[in-house]
Amino acid sequence: MTDPLFDGLTQPQRDAVAHVDGPLLVLAGPGSGKTRVVTHRIAHMLRSGVYSSQIVALTFTNKAAEEMRSRVERLAPQSTVWVSTFHRFCARLLRHYSNLVGLESNYTIYDTSDSLQILKRSLQQQEVSTSHATPEKVARAISWAKNNMILPERYEANSANAISSIVRDVYPEYQRQLRAANAVDFDDMLMLVAQMLQENDELRAALDERFRYILVDEYQDTNLVQYLLVRSLSQQFPNLGVTGDPDQSIYGWRGANLSNILDFEKDFEHVNVVRLEQNFRSTPNILTVADHLIGHNKRRKKKSLFTDLPAGNPVRLLTYATSHEEAHAIALRIASQVAQGKRRPRDFAIFYRVNALSRSYEEALRQQGIPYMIVSGVEFYHRKEIKDVLAYAMLLNNPRDDVAFTRVVNTPTRGIGQATVLKLQVHALDNGISMLDAAREAGMIDSLNKRGAVAVAKFVALFDRLSLKINEPVEEILGAILSETGYRAQYEDSDDEEDQSRLENIDELLSSAREFDIQHPEDGTLEQYLEDKALVNETDEFDAELDRVTMMTLHAAKGLEFPFVFIVAVEQGLLPHDRSKDSEAQLEEERRLLFVGITRAQEELELSTASKRDFRGRRQMTVPSTFLFELPKEEMDFQAHLAPPPTASRPQWDDVHEIPEDDYSQIGESGDFSDQTPSEEVPGFTKMLMTAADMVKGPQSARPKSDPDRFHQSMAVLHPTYGLGKIIAMSGEGAKRTATVKFLTGGQDTKKFVLAYSELRPAATS
DNA sequence: CGTGTGCAAGTTTTT
């Protein structure tokens, strides 16, 4: 008989898919078809009579959630299984039960930089000496505490740790200020829900019953709070199915606790343990190398990886004289393969330990005219202009949000300086009110001079005017913000290149808002939009469809696969990283990081080092990573490229041999790319940080200037009756697309037009 | 109050 849920699966895979009730631990090696197993299992559970409303699948990333959701949908089209990230799951519970933890349901989610502002303020307030502790370090310590479910009042200082006494003093104040602003940080979302479940057993039991079947992906990356969360929801109904791989745990530094997965069998009774050890991704050559490396870790569950795939080329280890040559050779190698039609740019990936290394590879690729993309980098929603605009929206949604207030009150500059802001802050604190409310009383604050009070009053008036829009579509709200505050104007008047790119980013933000409005015709509230933005990261939008070489950190590479992988700068200090040398545990994590990188490769893998590396503006001698000595050299291809390392004292490999240049010599004559001049006109040549909008649209249309309709935000328009005006906001889609226009003659009044029917037309401006 | 310059520091970063 054939059964689409089980056909073509291996026996262990079937065992996992067939599991319905009780705890399940799937130890899934890299490339072992884990997602397939999980999705098939969900489909099988549904088929066995489990209601989809009783299932919730939790992931770490939006990307993983998206992937799982779409695959479940394909297998079980009618189902409404809730697939969500941990944070989104908690966000939703928090909205519902906000009053239980001292929040209002319109609470704000602060990202790391927002929370850092609060923390800095708290540090000042408590007058803590921060001589040896940067706010970032304190923030990490607080985050650690929250991840370990240590509430502010329960935190105890450790005398051996200087930071911990600072934390003890400032953590409660930090938390108090967050609550005062009706805001949470990322860690709060999880911690507050866990706390809620802990303190309210009735609620816990109800939710346990509601979510009878819980699935957790990447269980090796869970921290204590996440552990408590899923555990407390698996008491009466211990149908907890987790998948993960201890060898791919690379987020220990963020509080991930390897014990969660290693001790799963102790935590639950009658655990069904399934090992997925067969790899469907990589050649045996690559797999052997990965296996040897990870075998040096002590804290793990032994797995024996194997594959039926045919043998491929040996894994190569190349030593270059300089980092420059390394980059150049990699670029040539890619160019050659592409030129010969063997591979396409998208088949290649370059992984490095730190983002700062990306530059030289980038330059080399550009030189060869190879299209590439850097995943990560400066995140779209963290860019100043985006944060500024969203801060206005956040303040509209939650007027108690002091961080947003502080950010926008003088952006663009309107004569409200630091001193004035500080006075508002003090007044707010003294009276237990928000800064916005303090601003409303500006006239009554004695310390404020007249000029400051007037400026603040004008800002409040501006804010109140914007508030009237709060129930409009999001695009319109943002549009109004951009024009009413003069935010767009400040960049429009500039011919600075950077300002122009800011404008482009703002336009992308508008189109994302427009997309949101279209997708949420009913529930498209500003609150929902802001939650979306807070919980989305643009690397989630990584798009393998684009035909470009991918460059990313090893961390970002998890979960992906590429036919041809380069792992560069495998050198002491970088991999393992300098800061990871304190403990064995950290060293093992670094090793896992390399393991993750290696196991991304499907067919070809090249590890490389350079004897001299240009980094941070200086050239330094390097030492090859100790990890390289843990690889099975008899199965690999060791090649010292060009000059041998100049120092005799450094570690040597027995069988290093020089290779001739001819491997690369034919490149450049006939290459598709070599005769093209890198230029702006050819898409993909320029440095490219992917943004969400780019990813969706593809590189050619990254600039929204080819908007199908002739109208856009802030455009000058002419109307036969009202005369000359300016579009201050737009919303709607297709035939219903409308523009809000402010006319020269109309004062503050605006008029709305449905573009398809109106007599509005673009005014020629020069 | 706003802006410019000098200086120190610089993993990784699912949300």
Place this chain on the structure above:
DNA sequence: CTTGCACACG
């Protein structure tokens, strides 16, 4: 080499 932030000036 970058980038963020502190401080000094106009």
